[in-house]
Amino acid sequence: MMAQIIQVGMADLKVARAPDKLMSAGLGSCVGVCLYDKTAKLGGLAHVMLPSGLQAKNVENRAKFADTALDMLVDVMEKAGGNRTRFTAKIAGGAQMFRFAGDSDIMRIGERNVQAVEENLRRYGIKLVAKDTGGNFGRTIVFDTETGDLLVKTIGHGERVI
């Protein structure tokens, strides 16, 4: 069977099974949250934009917030046969993109997203096994549900597998 690459856009989340891969292109201040269940060979990727959905109104899409995205991701992965006690996490993104940034909150959104994702992983007791976050550059990530490897690609800042 040919492995497919499933795209996960901004403010979206998807689940895939080996040998398929999950991909998010152009993460800036957003954080790609990858959960992996090694036994079930099941992976999930959420492309998180903001730290918290608690105050949000007029919002139907909960995949964009760190807190609600993680709730959703744990839920859909368990429905797909995963078990949260086996989940491990890898995250990437959370950069500060603009070189001549003001001191406004939106410019520090990346850092706040990373913090929020880490807090919510702790809330579920999910172990963060690797991360590639911060800096001032974008990242494209490819999450391999066969191995749990997370490939991080950048422009001018190298390529690595975490």
Next chain:
Amino acid sequence: MISDFNQLSGLQLDALREVGNIGAGNAATALAQMINSKIEMTVPRVNILPLGEVPDLAGGADRFVVGVYLGVTGSARASILFVMPVENALHLVDMLMGRNLGVTQTLDEIEVSALQEVGNIIASTYLNALAMFTGLTLIPSVPALGMDMAGAILNAVLAQFGAIGDYVLMLETEFKKEGQDVVGHFFVLPEPGALEMILSALGVNG
């Protein structure tokens, strides 16, 4: 507050397109004067789309681009973005600085500053036109420049809108140099509250 952009009437969308047209027309003229060359522009589009689809307008989330961002404050809040493929941004610097095409290969301090100035001038001329029509006070921030994947450049800007809703409304215009490729895409994203003020100032508040 207009929280559902899809409730906007045809008349309201036409009014937005019209002010967008005049604003972008003035901005194109300003850009043409800076590089001493004719600039063509497309009729502005009013796009209402989910956050996740915005990077497609800039050529895809992992397209290598230069983005100049300005926040707008005053009586109506908005974000302005000028997004160019990197090779076009380098050409634009060549034209701005009177270099032969192809000379500029990297963006150092002076090149960054030149592109920020372009962003500044196009945004200000656009806002002047909009302010004249609406009587609103519109103040652009200092421009910020980023050079990276389009999705990454857009993230922080779109995050502000993501806190309010799942969709954004974008006025989009393409600038082209005469007989050549696109120079860049010019986007204006009014915040929902600002949109209401602009429409009401134009006399089409539904």
